[in-house]
Amino acid sequence: xxxxxxxxxxxxxxxxxxxxxxxxxxxxxxxxxxxxxxxxxxxxxxxxxxxxxxxxxxxxxxxxxxxxxxxxxxxxxxxxxxxxxxxxxxxxxxxxxxxxxxxxxxxxxxxxxxxxxxxxxxxxxxxxxxxxxxxxxxxxxxxxxxx
Amino acid sequence: xxxxxxxxxxxxxxxxxxxxxxxxxxxxxxxxxxxxxxxxxxxxxxxxxxxxxxxxxxxxxxxxxxxxxxxxxxxxxxxxxxxxxxxxxxxxxxxxxxxxxxxxxxxxxxxxxxxxxxxxxxxxxxxxxxxxxxxxxxxx
Numbered sequence: 001x002x003x004x005x006x007x008x009x010x011x012x013x014x015x016x017x018x019x020x021x022x023x024x025x026x027x028x029x030x031x032x033x034x035x036x037x038x039x040x041x042x043x044x045x046x047x048x049x050x051x052x053x054x055x056x057x058x059x060x061x062x063x064x065x066x067x068x069x070x071x072x073x074x075x076x077x078x079x080x081x082x083x084x085x086x087x088x089x090x091x092x093x094x095x096x097x098x099x100x101x102x103x104x105x106x107x108x109x110x111x112x113x114x115x116x117x118x119x120x121x122x123x124x125x126x127x128x129x130x131x132x133x134x135x136x137x138x139x140x141x142x143x144x145x146x147x
Numbered sequence: 148x149x150x151x152x153x154x155x156x157x158x159x160x161x162x163x164x165x166x167x168x169x170x171x172x173x174x175x176x177x178x179x180x181x182x183x184x185x186x187x188x189x190x191x192x193x194x195x196x197x198x199x200x201x202x203x204x205x206x207x208x209x210x211x212x213x214x215x216x217x218x219x220x221x222x223x224x225x226x227x228x229x230x231x232x233x234x235x236x237x238x239x240x241x242x243x244x245x246x247x248x249x250x251x252x253x254x255x256x257x258x259x260x261x262x263x264x265x266x267x268x269x270x271x272x273x274x275x276x277x278x279x280x281x282x283x284x285x286x287x
Binding site: 039048051052053054056059061069070082083084104106107108109111137140141 | 161164
């Protein structure tokens with residue numbers, strides 16, 4: 001029994017599955033993930049990857065243009081959805097038919113103002129610059145794999 | 148995965164999961180009818196107060212006439228207050244500060260250390276050499 005469990009422990013749907021992973025189809029792996037309530041997703045935004053679960057807060061160091069507080073974001077680029085033992089992985093991204101991941105913009109703020117000192121020849125001593133980077137705060141409101 | 152203490156497993160309020168509540172609940176504009184430093188604030192309230200009150204039904208708007216310099220004060224659901232002085236300021240500045248208060252969550256500002264903040268337990272847990280497939284282990 002243990003050997004059987006070990007065989008199905010690591011499964012992936014990627015075309016180039018890592019060594020030790022059993023390569024299976026999406027139909028085979030989705031019931032295994034749906035049985036587990038505790039899942040994560042790897043979402044991609046502006047070419048950066050974020051590993052999130054439901055209820056997480058994302059604090060991004062920039063301001064989205066045209067976004068207001070309370071707006072709902074639909075995540076489209078997702079490369080992995082997984083539980084403790086199994087990973088559903090696309091070749092680059094998973095097809096949008098398989099999942100539903102949404103986030104709510106809860107605040108548009110900024111980090112506290114910080115002072116930076118530059119010592120350069122052209123400054124003849126030093127100059128001080130002040131920085132206050134804008135932030136976008138997003139809460140993951142929905143994260144589910146469609147049956 | 149070790150078990151968490153009971154006080155950590157109690158459900159917490161996560162704004163946005165299930166329902167979203169705007170965190171700014173009240174905005175107060177103070178102005179003076181006589182002083183010159185309230186000139187911009189008087190223009191702003193004359194033109195825009197009715198409009199922004201109609202556009203934002205979740206927020207309570209109060210205009211207070213009092214002696215002294217003008218300010219905007221925002222009150223938030225978590226009990227925090229943010230007050231901004233608007234003395235000798237243009238209506239455009241006051242509008243920007245109102246938008247800032249409206250889109251803020253009332254929490255103290257902090258620098259981004261990691262982009263994702265989570266209170267959930269780790270999905271994959273801590274890696275253990277005794278529970279991996281022997282075929283997947285690194286062979287020396």
